[in-house]
Amino acid sequence: MNLVTWDPYRETGSLDRLSRLFGSGLQRRDRDEEISLGAWIPPVDIVEEKDKILLTAELPGFKENEIEVQMEGGVLTIRGERRAEVEKEGRRYHRVERVYGQFVRSFTLPNNVDRDNIKATFDRGLLRIEMPKREEAKPRQIKIGGGDSDGKKETIDVKARSQS
Numbered sequence: 001m002n003l004v005t006w007d008p009y010r011e012t013g014s015l016d017r018l019s020r021l022f023g024s025g026l027q028r029r030d031r032d033e034e035i036s037l038g039a040w041i042p043p044v045d046i047v048e049e050k051d052k053i054l055l056t057a058e059l060p061g062f063k064e065n066e067i068e069v070q071m072e073g074g075v076l077t078i079r080g081e082r083r084a085e086v087e088k089e090g091r092r093y094h095r096v097e098r099v100y101g102q103f104v105r106s107f108t109l110p111n112n113v114d115r116d117n118i119k120a121t122f123d124r125g126l127l128r129i130e131m132p133k134r135e136e137a138k139p140r141q142i143k144i145g146g147g148d149s150d151g152k153k154e155t156i157d158v159k160a161r162s163q164s
Contacts (some may be wrong), residue, residue: 003010013108017164039099039101039103040099040100040101040103040104041103041105042057042059042078042105043057043058044056044057044058044105046107046109047148051132051133052094052130052131052132053110053113053127053130053131053133054130054131055076055107055128055129055131056126056127056128056129057078057105057129058125059080059122059125059126060124060125061082061125062080062082062122062125065124066080066081067079067080067122068080068125069120069127069129070111071115071118073108073164074108074109074111074115075108076106076107076109076118076129076131077105077106077107078092078103078104078106078127078129079102079103079105080100080102080103081101081102081103081106082099082101082103082144083100083101084096084100109131112133112134113131113132113133113134114131114132114133114134114135115131117132118130118131118132123153125140133141
């Protein structure tokens with residue numbers, strides 16, 4: 001199964017940390033500057049079960065109509081935007097650590113996913129996408145036919161034999 005996502009921002013962040021580790025002043029940023037860049041990626045868990053693949057994304061503070069899930073050409077894409085709060089008179093922000101802005105996550109689906117029956121639900125900040133496997137992709141038992149020396153055919157149940 002090839003569920004792969006590439007995030008160029010994550011890799012530049014790694015280079016930044018490496019640069020700081022070795023004391024290089026190149027592209028040095030403090031935490032507040034990194035946060036203000038606005039690029040963020042919601043964390044995702046992907047679990048494969050016998051008959052389906054489950055993808056769960058953390059999207060706290062979102063409403064279901066603020067999230068878009070799209071399937072095109074074997075790629076599942078999740079996108080949305082967390083909008084910053086509007087400043088109001090009499091309110092001063094002393095620290096802003098939550099990241100705002102748009103996000104996009106894309107996942108290449110394996111060939112065994114039944115793309116016509118994908119379902120998404122959203123509850124308490126968790127987006128759950130259930131991707132059932134196609135029937136022909138599910139494991140099935142195959143009986144082996146054989147013959148003995150007197151020409152009689154015997155059927156062997158592989159599952160029963162492996163359990164004994």
